[in-house]
Amino acid sequence: MPFLWVRARGADLALRDPGHGPPVPLPIVPNGLRSQQVPRAYVDRLKAAGVIRSPAVERAVGAVPRHALLERVWTGEQGNWSEAELTLELAYSERALITRLGPDGNPSSSSSQPALVASMLELLNLQPGMRVLEIGAGTGYNAALIAVVVGDQSLVTTIEYQPDVVAQARRLLAAAGYGGIEVRAGDGFEGAADRGPFDRIVATVGVTDVAPAWLAQLEPEGRLLLPLRHGGANPVFDFVREGAGARGRYAGFSGFMPIQGALHDPAYAPPKWTDQERRELPAPGGLEEPGGLLGFWFHLGIRDPRTAFFEWKPDATHPFGLAAGEAGRVLVGRGSVVLAGAESLLADLRRHHAEWDSLGRPRVDAYEVLIGLPEQAGDFAVEGRLRPRLFRRL
Numbered sequence: 001m002p003f004l005w006v007r008a009r010g011a012d013l014a015l016r017d018p019g020h021g022p023p024v025p026l027p028i029v030p031n032g033l034r035s036q037q038v039p040r041a042y043v044d045r046l047k048a049a050g051v052i053r054s055p056a057v058e059r060a061v062g063a064v065p066r067h068a069l070l071e072r073v074w075t076g077e078q079g080n081w082s083e084a085e086l087t088l089e090l091a092y093s094e095r096a097l098i099t100r101l102g103p104d105g106n107p108s109s110s111s112s113q114p115a116l117v118a119s120m121l122e123l124l125n126l127q128p129g130m131r132v133l134e135i136g137a138g139t140g141y142n143a144a145l146i147a148v149v150v151g152d153q154s155l156v157t158t159i160e161y162q163p164d165v166v167a168q169a170r171r172l173l174a175a176a177g178y179g180g181i182e183v184r185a186g187d188g189f190e191g192a193a194d195r196g197p198f199d200r201i202v203a204t205v206g207v208t209d210v211a212p213a214w215l216a217q218l219e220p221e222g223r224l225l226l227p228l229r230h231g232g233a234n235p236v237f238d239f240v241r242e243g244a245g246a247r248g249r250y251a252g253f254s255g256f257m258p259i260q261g262a263l264h265d266p267a268y269a270p271p272k273w274t275d276q277e278r279r280e281l282p283a284p285g286g287l288e289e290p291g292g293l294l295g296f297w298f299h300l301g302i303r304d305p306r307t308a309f310f311e312w313k314p315d316a317t318h319p320f321g322l323a324a325g326e327a328g329r330v331l332v333g334r335g336s337v338v339l340a341g342a343e344s345l346l347a348d349l350r351r352h353h354a355e356w357d358s359l360g361r362p363r364v365d366a367y368e369v370l371i372g373l374p375e376q377a378g379d380f381a382v383e384g385r386l387r388p389r390l391f392r393r394l
Contacts, residue, residue, distance in 0.1 A: 042092040051118040060148035067091035068176040069139040074098040133198045134158040135188035136205035140169035144178045153180030157195045159188045161260040187261035205259040206234035209385035231301025232308035245372030250364045276340040284353040295363040299356040
């Protein structure tokens with residue numbers, strides 16, 4: 001009878017494989033919870049945060065054991081990762097967990113932040129019987145959640161680029177009772193035509209563009225949920241197929257591992273500071289307003305391909321700006337801008353801000369994004385990795 005061993009506060013706990021008989025009582029674990037169950041406090045925390053909003057997602061999050069789909073985890077910061085003791089407290093914490101390090105010592109796979117996972121499940125608006133394709137299997141946790149909501153594991157296909165991650169996901173999903181999910185090794189760019197057409201396609205990796213195969217394999221009016229590269233980050237866009245193209249809206253901010261394969265972006269990492277002297281200057285108007293900073297970043301990403309995100313942390317004082325290699329960079333915050341390099345960068349930033357101001361300081365929800373649809377007067381066209389995308393004011 002297979003077991004998964006997890007150390008919790010110094011005590012080893014044997015977790016019975018759900019596919020091999022009834023649960024076995026285990027020693028008391030933190031908060032008096034039994035280790036073979038998803039802690040109710042975990043579900044309640046996500047409900048209180050407003051990211052679980054439906055009974056279907058609540059049921060799925062309460063059913064799928066995140067700890068059973070983890071083997072090894074790393075914590076730390078960029079360039080300084082160390083393997084962590086896998087505890088129930090860590091498994092059900094509100095943090096993304098690094099589960100693989102690549103040859104360069106940087107993370108290559110993870111179990112995403114639970115709040116982000118639950119939010120995207122709600123955005124998908126899954127219904128029983130829907131067929132779903134996931135790009136980026138990771139640990140298999142998200143695919144298992146999807147399977148619970150749609151009610152049939154055979155309707156879920158997940159594609160993973162890294163063969164060792166595929167092997168682990170298959171093994172752990174089977175041991176946790178989700179062996180009916182199709183876990184494929186390959187480039188998600190190609191999709192899985194033989195398993196479609198799909199009612200929903202979701203990427204759980206940061207993508208640089210919309211692969212033609214995804215639209216081709218999506219049902220008419222099917223939904224496509226993508227952390228799509230924009231302004232140096234990967235905000236989530238919610239697309240609906242429309243003929244041979246798609247129409248979408250900004251749905252929220254996210255942070256994901258970059259996709260590998262045909263859509264890989266070698267410049268995914270935030271740019272580093274140069275040694276140039278830094279000058280702090282007053283910020284232009286409107287950034288202190290609710291949604292103003294994010295709105296200007298979104299507009300800057302539409303208008304200037306040099307837009308970069310420098311810090312992902314929520315408390316970052318100057319999170320984004322323009323990066324121009326050795327010419328320097330200019331960073332934007334609510335109270336000031338910081339210039340390191342050419343004055344022309346500051347002039348460009350002010351020009352973009354003046355345009356944003358003249359448009360009425362639109363927020364991120366003021367635009368729709370069009371892929372493969374006809375351009376109209378007033379659209380902003382942005383070059384993508386494969387094809388232009390259009391940003392249209394609503």
